Amino acid sequence: MKEYENTSCNLVPYIDKDFINDLSSRIDIIEIINKRVSLKKAGKDYKACCPFHNEKTPSFTVAPDKQIFHCFGCGESGSAIDFVIKHDHLDFVEAIETIANEAGLQVIYEKNSDSTYSKTQEYFEIMKEVSDFYSLQIRSKKYLPIISSYAKKRGLSGDVAKKFEIGYSSPEWDLLFEKFKDDEKSIARLVEMGLLIKREKKEGYYDRFRGRLMFPIHNFKGQVIAFGGRSIDEESQPKYLNSPETPLFSKSKELYGLYHARKYSRSIDNIIVVEGYMDVVSLHQHGVTNAVASLGTATTPQHIDILSKTSNNIVFCFDGDIAGKNAAWKALNIALPKIKAGLIIRFMFLPDGEDPDSIIRKESKAAFLKRVDNSITLSQFLFEHIKDTIDFNTIEGKTQFLEKAFDLIKTIEYDVYAKQILEGVANQVSQDVSKTEEMFRDFKVKNPIIFQPSESMTVIEKKSHPSNDSYKKLMGRMIQLVLNYPSIVTDNVEERVRGINNSSVLTDIIRSALLVENLTRDELIRPFKNQEQIFQRLQYLSKDLNPYLNEKQARNELLAAIDKCEKIQAKGQRSSFIRKKLEIEEQERIAEEIKKSKGI
Numbered sequence: 001m002k003e004y005e006n007t008s009c010n011l012v013p014y015i016d017k018d019f020i021n022d023l024s025s026r027i028d029i030i031e032i033i034n035k036r037v038s039l040k041k042a043g044k045d046y047k048a049c050c051p052f053h054n055e056k057t058p059s060f061t062v063a064p065d066k067q068i069f070h071c072f073g074c075g076e077s078g079s080a081i082d083f084v085i086k087h088d089h090l091d092f093v094e095a096i097e098t099i100a101n102e103a104g105l106q107v108i109y110e111k112n113s114d115s116t117y118s119k120t121q122e123y124f125e126i127m128k129e130v131s132d133f134y135s136l137q138i139r140s141k142k143y144l145p146i147i148s149s150y151a152k153k154r155g156l157s158g159d160v161a162k163k164f165e166i167g168y169s170s171p172e173w174d175l176l177f178e179k180f181k182d183d184e185k186s187i188a189r190l191v192e193m194g195l196l197i198k199r200e201k202k203e204g205y206y207d208r209f210r211g212r213l214m215f216p217i218h219n220f221k222g223q224v225i226a227f228g229g230r231s232i233d234e235e236s237q238p239k240y241l242n243s244p245e246t247p248l249f250s251k252s253k254e255l256y257g258l259y260h261a262r263k264y265s266r267s268i269d270n271i272i273v274v275e276g277y278m279d280v281v282s283l284h285q286h287g288v289t290n291a292v293a294s295l296g297t298a299t300t301p302q303h304i305d306i307l308s309k310t311s312n313n314i315v316f317c318f319d320g321d322i323a324g325k326n327a328a329w330k331a332l333n334i335a336l337p338k339i340k341a342g343l344i345i346r347f348m349f350l351p352d353g354e355d356p357d358s359i360i361r362k363e364s365k366a367a368f369l370k371r372v373d374n375s376i377t378l379s380q381f382l383f384e385h386i387k388d389t390i391d392f393n394t395i396e397g398k399t400q401f402l403e404k405a406f407d408l409i410k411t412i413e414y415d416v417y418a419k420q421i422l423e424g425v426a427n428q429v430s431q432d433v434s435k436t437e438e439m440f441r442d443f444k445v446k447n448p449i450i451f452q453p454s455e456s457m458t459v460i461e462k463k464s465h466p467s468n469d470s471y472k473k474l475m476g477r478m479i480q481l482v483l484n485y486p487s488i489v490t491d492n493v494e495e496r497v498r499g500i501n502n503s504s505v506l507t508d509i510i511r512s513a514l515l516v517e518n519l520t521r522d523e524l525i526r527p528f529k530n531q532e533q534i535f536q537r538l539q540y541l542s543k544d545l546n547p548y549l550n551e552k553q554a555r556n557e558l559l560a561a562i563d564k565c566e567k568i569q570a571k572g573q574r575s576s577f578i579r580k581k582l583e584i585e586e587q588e589r590i591a592e593e594i595k596k597s598k599g600i
């Protein structure tokens with residue numbers, strides 16, 4: 001069982017191994033599937049129309065004696081856990097937690113020795129209390145008139161407000177502080193969660209969110225990890241204010257509405273990425289439940305990872321204005337290297353001046369879904385956008401077109417897709433495909449991807465430094481440990497490793513391991529496949545450890561190696577400082593002698 005990396009924080013511990021083993025015997029596959037797909041008894045088995053492919057006659061079968069399901073139509077099969085993973089779009093640990101929850105079982109975690117687990121629980125508890133506090137405020141008589149007039153203006157229904165647990169923070173400066181002021185521990189937690197801010201001039205704290213509609217941001221389990229606040233009167237700035245980065249919340253890793261999309265969508269054929277949380281809520285209210293929003297940040301690679309785990313069809317929805325186009329272009333650049341087999345990314349642009357909220361209210365759910373259907377493919381957008389920036393009807397323009405397209409295509413790792421896009425490029429400039437491919441190969445040689453890590457390993461090998469050998473060995477060992485046990489890394493490890501000289505390959509591997517759990521060794525080293533020398537070394541390092549270590553031993557060894565590297569580095573810095581000092585003294589001495597010999 002690998003350590004589970006929550007998308008929102010790394011403080012969640014292992015689930016107890018015995019618990020997982022026991023769980024299978026304590027649950028009933030019929031009960032679990034029947035909650036999601038209505039089953040009919042057929043002999044000793046149960047049947048239904050398959051939730052994983054389109055069919056009219058049931059070929060989806062569940063066998064209670066074997067506790068497995070199997071579809072004779074599409075071939076999907078597995079245990080109850082497999083079913084929940086696939087049907088609810090969850091990863092293994094999420095599925096275990098969901099199933100346990102439904103069966104009324106308390107998940108047993110391995111307790112972390114350093115008590116980070118209980119601290120995380122305290123964070124979740126205080127966030128829940130604050131969320132309830134804001135929910136209470138939204139019903140307070142005092143603010144009812146302004147809240148309801150705002151809700152009316154935005155067409156927000158009470159039902160959807162309840163579903164998303166939307167609350168209100170009153171305009172007073174310290175209402176939240178007042179509520180908790182006698183509880184020192186809670187105050188400390190609230191400060192860590194960014195909800196209270198210390199006053200500069202006098203004692204005490206004030207509330208971060210004031211006079212705002214409060215949108216709790218949930219993790220996949222529905223726990224509140226942060227808040228987004230929308231100012232209710234149009235003059236208050238900023239219009240949108242989010243929680244800062246906290247131990248529970250990192251905006252580059254979170255998507256607003258993902259929990260609700262998973263919870264309320266029967267099957268997620270595609271996932272629509274919009275710009276604001278009001279858009280998500282409004283779409284949801286109109287029956288489009290498969291929408292999420294990033295939180296005050298452009299699309300990140302982590303977002304693409306999370307989205308592609310949820311659905312193989314990602315539709316980015318942007319405003320039709322220049323800002324929207326630019327944001328879309330950024331998303332395209334981030335998405336290209338992330339495209340893999342089966343993943344389709346599309347773009348839709350709304351008419352100028354409209355956002356998803358306004359357009360779905362003006363039009364209808366059907367009209368909005370039609371827009372989703374008519375969204376353009378990533379390659380279409382790529383070609384169109386480049387053409388917009390050049391004069392395509394000239395030879396010079398076509399040359400620029402090729403250069404700009406090649407520059408993007410070289411970032412694509414999925415070869416099949418890269419080939420297809422190259423074919424598209426050839427069509428665009430009415431040129432032979434093989435000639436275009438040849439030009440692209442030339443281009444790639446002359447314009448290689450500038451890759452930070454490429455230096456690291458070769459530099460370590462070239463530099464001759466007394467401690468270099470042990471340094472190189474340590475670096476190799478650390479890479480080996482992380483490749484074998486990606487679950488042992490934490491944010492703290494990443495930070496320390498980044499501080500070590502020439503550690504960029506290891507840092508990159510650690511980052512991948514933090515972003516996506518359960519990556520295999522091959523997947524971890526794949527980003528380096530274009531750098532032959534490094535890749536070979538990584539392949540060499542990714543073999544099994546001998547002797548075998550358990551995770552705890554591996555973690556301890558990694559931390560010890562980091563310690564050592566830091567010490568070597570500190571020593572190196574001191575000695576190079578002394579060397580430099582000696583060099584200067586030597587130069588001064590020589591200059592002195594020259595002066596003397598010349599009789600100056």
Ligand SMILES: [Zn+2]
Pocket residue numbers: 050051052053060071072073074075076
């Ligand atoms: Zn099927």
